[in-house]
Amino acid sequence: MDVPNGAELRPPRHQVSRTAIWYWTFRAVPGWLVLLVAQIGWQLADPDHAGWHTAGLLATVVLAAAHLVVMPRWRYRVHRWEATEHAVYTQSGWFDQERRIAPISRIQTVDSERGPLEQIFGLANVTVTTASAAGPLRIHGLDQDTAQRLVDELTATTRLAGGDAT
Amino acid sequence: MTEPAAPEPAATEQAGPGPARPGPAGSGLATEPAPPWRRLNPRMLVIHPVQEAIRAMPALVGLLIAGSSSGNGPGWSLLGLGVVVVLGVVRWFTTTFRVTPEQVQVRHGLLRRRLLAVPRDRVRTVDVTANAMHRLLGLARVTVGTGRPDADADLRLDALSAAEVATLRAELLYRGTPGQPAVADQPAAPPDQELAHWRLSWVRYGPFTLSGLVAVGILGGFLAQTLSEAHLDTSRFAALRAVREWAERTPTLLVVLAVAGTLVVATTVASTVGYLLAFWRFRLTRQAHGTLHVTRGLVTTRATTIEERRLYGVELVEPLLPRAARAARCLAIATGLRSRGGERAGERGGALLLPPAPREEARRVAAEVLRTAEPVTVTLVSHGTRARRRRYTRALLGCAALVLATGLAGWLLGWPGWVWAATLASFGGGALLAEDRYRNLGHALTAGTLVAATGSVVRRRAMLGTDGIIGWNVRQSYFQRRAGLATLTATTAAGGQHYDVPDVDLGTAVRLADAALPGLLAPFLAGTTAVPPGPPKPTGRAAPDPQGLDPQGSVTST
Secondary structure, three states, rough: OOOOOOOOEOOOOEOOOOHHHHHHHHHHHHHHHHHHHHHHHHHHHHHHHHHHHHHHHHHHHHHHHHHHHHHHHHHHHHHHEEEEEOOOOOOOOOOOOOEEEEHHHHHEEEEEEOOOOHHHHOOEEEEEEEEOOOOEEEEEEEEHHHHHHHHHHHHHHHHHHOOOOO | OOOOOOOOOOOOOOOOOOOOOOOOOOOOHOOOOOOOEEEEOOOOOHHHHHHHHHOHHHHHHHHHHHHOOOOOOHHHHHHHHHHHHHHHHHHHHHEEEEEOOEEEEEOOOOOOOOEEEEHHHHEEEEEEOOOOOOHHOOOOOEEEEOOOOOOHOEEEEEEEEEEHHHHHHHHOOOEEEEOOOOOOOOOOOOOOEEEEEHHHHHHHHHHHHOOOOHHHHHHHHHHHHHHOOOOOOOHHHHHHHHHHHHHHHHHHHHHHHHHHHHHHHHHHHHHHHEEHHHHHHEEEEEEEEEEEEEEEOOOEEEEEEEEEHHHHEEEEEEEEEEEHHHHHHHEEEOHHHHHOOOOOOOHHHOOOEEEEEHHHHHHHHHHHHHHOHHHHHOOOOOOOHHHHHHHHHHHHHHHHHHHHHHHHHHHOOOOOEEEEEEEEHHHHHHHHHHHHHHHOOOOEEEEEEEEEEEEOOOEEEEEEEEEEEEEEEEEOOOHHHHHHHEEEHHHHHEEEOEEEEEEEEEEHHHHHHHHOOOOOOOEEEOOOOOOOOOOOOOOOOOOOOOOOOOOOOOOOOO
């Protein structure tokens, strides 16, 4: 079918769980901590340029705070998903964003996974793979019930679709 | 009928029980007796020990050196050689294989017995190679590939006689499809249609491939290492002394030029030799049974067969230097063939359809393989001024970073000013690169084929059948969103797994994706609320596969 000029790909219908904001925040903390510890270590080892070091530390703290506040909320607004009986459609990212669409008939596996941090927040992610190494669709930050329901639903529709998924 | 060719009983001495066959319940085949285990060709009793000895050469040399300090170097070394030879002989006795109706099985190992089994419908490639020793004894090595990225999953049979190879290849490749009888013995010689054959004049492209660069680098490194390790007194060799004296009385610039010239000559020679070794008597034919057959090689010969039902497209590849010489390569985009990941991966993976050859020839071969010239000749849709601006921004920002970094380093380390000034020239190069990248950028959708052209340093034109596309990724960086552009990626189980249309207008990207796979995007377009009229049926050839989750398509290489 022809798409009329100006037709747009709308975002997927469903948002992920709000808890995901906290999950993403906590997941980003260790990286910044490592950087801070390294900087403090450097300052202790080299006390001559205290002014520079303090400025560097301050910059890191400001950047970390901005990242930890902005990134998860931005991500939450971007991360969306939708599964119809014919296709799975996801949107992810924040600064750089990506939309992925795969027909149900091409789905090979549907996995749900819960990492330790995700378990703490009661979250799960769902990965839908196709025969292409470039095409897995990942939905992060779903609450566990939704994830389970989605997996069941996709498994059922995939079985109906049949074929060899390539 | 689906009954596969009954493997003929060859070499029956050890018809061991083997593992129970995991035949599907209810299959009539399950009642057939398991075929006997077969052995490799007995002539391998000669080759295996030699191969093992060559492979163990560093260890043997190490033994010789380590042993000489205890006074008996040759003795230890001979003992080591004996062990290696025995291992080589044992390898022949411990390796057996068979082709059951469902699986190809290989058993090997002495202390750790291993059984490798591959379901026959997972066989993607049958690659036949023969090195000098093999050819002397009329043997060839068979690699049965499953198309999985880990090469460990491949079965290797080293080696069989030419006749055995032909039989095995026919068994594995032409196992018969419903409504078409399986080919039990070697397929009756069908009239092969020759699509391309190698010409001696193509050797002129050899130097441009730079394939010899690595060899020259290794050789140079080895020489330098040896000279410095051995603490050679260079003055003891007349030739070296002459070179050194010449270098001392000649201006530095001339010496640099001479060294560069030597490198260029050495690389040229090595690349030409490499080209000849790899592509000598290259021949691409289309055979009955719907296969493309590639044979090539001077000393080590290689034969690859690509099943056309697993072929979803063709890619024309032109790295900068061959492109300057108006040469191009042709790669197959087929499931089970890895065609990306390293410049030469496509050739090793068996996806090569044409070695560096005149561009017109490459275009003709691409059209022949695709059975339509349209994707090759069609005028591409340009991506417009915004895409061009992005090419320039990215190239020039890179140059600016370089200039800034050199300026800073020069200021801190006190480099002479001309170093920094010289980096300013990179802006010229960056602009040229950006312009070329923009001019090569384009896409088209014609004759059921998505054409995506990209690149400058390596220019690629991927022509991918829409029936091979299994999904879309639309990626937008922050800056792409501001420019209203997107990178549309067609994902596929074939070849490079994904083919990109970079920096295309977002609306155009959506229209292109929708036109290529009608219906898939419809429910997700703004303004549409209704369920699409029918299920998106992207492939017309989803043959039921008992494995369910297997990438379709098969490329077989013989």
